[in-house]
Amino acid sequence: MTAQTAPGSFDAFRTIDLRGTHLSTAELRAAMPRSTTSSFESVASRVEDIIVAVRSRGFDALSELAQRFDGVEQFHPRVPAEALSEALRALSPDVRAALEESIDRARVFALAQKPQDVVVEIRPGAALTQRWVPVGRVGLYVPGGLAVLASSVIMNVVPAQAAGVQSIALASPPQKEFGGLPHPVILAAAELLGVKEVYGIGGAQAIAAFAHGVSGEEDRTAIEPVDVVTGPGNIYVATAKRLVKGMVGIDAEAGTTEIAVLADGTAQPRLVAADLISQAEHDPNAASVLITPSVELAAAVRAELSIQAKSTRHRERVETALGGPQSGTILVDNIDHGIAVCDAYAAEHLEIHTDQAPAVAARIKNAGAIFVGDYSPVSLGDYCAGSNHVLPTAGTAAFASGLSVFTFLRAMQVIDYSADALREVSEHVVQLAQAEDLPGHGDAVRVRFS
Structure with a gap:
């Protein structure tokens, strides 16, 4: 096994050569490209301090944190109802149409997921029932950092509504340029979905406020604690979710985005490169990984990356992500070997660009979501496929699932003899x-x- 900078037009996109190796599962997982810049351990103490501050000092702590991290002054983080309705009124008709289409498709899939209650009479007079019951209240987090993820409003809210959750609260970081409110497109999406309880709270403090609640005082309305917290975010958000898990349910510890592409010599290099770039533009720590048995394809993809990265809007961010230790090409012996590497990597998003792609996709065991063939790019799933883009990252797809109706449901057993x-x-x-x-x-x- 060798790690090297491969020759080609985009030298920063490194190569890990696993050809001819016979690695155990543990060794294979250790060989996967991962970010070395952030870890739960590196931020845990700071996140714990934030949680303690919110739990003990409530709105005063939230105000101080909003000033420190977001540069805004706020007396209460609740977004006024008129700000929600105004955001929707001001929304571009084209963006509104796109949001509505995304909502419709996500709702169709979410409603189809909802399981039926099961009633079994295992003996005469011995009846067992499994009832699916929605949680009472959820707190949904929508990031607002380098990208305005209005689509995450849809991905969080729609499955909660489809599950039958009656109380939904949403938080997103306050933005100085918008008067201390979350981004107006995020507010418009919330209004479009009928979510009226929206807060301008960012990061770990939002997770803490949802998990512990904030008592009302003077004329500041309380934030009631929730049963489940969901939504993607940075390492601080993911760490906060880990620290409150057990007090509340969480969807997954969703961190910085990642894409893996399993491709053979039949793949189109320009499509592969475009899809790797599409996720790299999220964050300098985003991971973009190509897994292939074809040296020729790897070289062609590197050349395309060089060309396409130069013309993309977020070039610096993209090139940083592609050149980081979390990104690169993994050379494998064949597709069977590539499938084993995919399962070891357990990607948040996995694209299959191979001959007989549906059959290859059916053999994958570990992935948040699988995108099959040339016409199913990850960006489709980010917005309008109808699937959910809140997915497990950093290898947690080996045991965790993406956000769905099941995140907001509990299976309750009823025994009647x-x-x-x-x-x-x-x-x-x-x-x-x-x-x-x-x-x-x-x-x-x-x-x-x-």
Whole structure:
């Protein structure tokens, strides 16, 4: 295994050569390109301080943090109703149409995901039910840093509404240039979806406010605690979600975006390069990874990256991301080897540009979302595919799922036995209770028939 700067027009996009290697799963995971600039451990103490401050000092802490991190003065972070309606009135008709289309497609998919209750009579008079019950209240976070992710409003709100959540609160960082309110397109999207409880709170402090709640004082309305917190964000947001998990549910520890592309010699280099750039423009720490058995394709993609990166609006950001340790080409022996690497990497977004792409996609076990073929780019999923773009990152797709209706539902079991049905199994309960030295369990059954 070698890591090197490969020859070509875009030398910063490094190469990891895994050809001819026989690595264990642990070794393969260790060989994957990952960012070295930020980790949970590096920011945990600072995030913990923010959470403690919000929990103990409430709105005073939120005001101080808004001044420190966002440069805005605020007495209360709640966005006025008139600001929401004005943002929608001022929205470009073309952008509104795009948001409405995205909402419609996301709602169709979300409603189709909602599971049915299951009722089973396993014996006469012995009925078991699994009910799907929505959580009571959710706090949804929408980033507002380098990119204005109005689409994340849709991705958070639509599945919550489809699940039947009755109380939805949304937070996004306050913007100095917009009078201390979140970006107006984010506000317009919230209004379009009927979300009236919107806050100008950013980063870890938003997660803390949702998880712990903020007591009302003087004429400042309280922020009620939530049951589930969802939404993407930077390392501070992801760390805050990790620290409050257990007190509230979370969707996943979604950090900086990433894309992996599994491609063979049939792939079109310009499409692969364009898709790698599309995610690199999110953040200088974004990860863009090409996995291929074709040295020729790797060279052609590097050449395309050089050409396309020069003309993209966020060139500096893109080139930083593509040149970072989290990005590069991984050379593999063949597609089978490439699939194993994909599963070790467990990408947030995985594109398949190979011969028989649907069959290859069906073999992938670890990915947040899979995009199949030339006409399913990640950017489609970001906006209008109908799928959800809030997905697990940094390898967590090996055990975590993306945001969906299931994020906002709980499976509740209902047990309903008749006297005859209990009598039929009563001696088994008694015997198991005695085996576990819990005789009171058996007595609770016996007493019903004494």
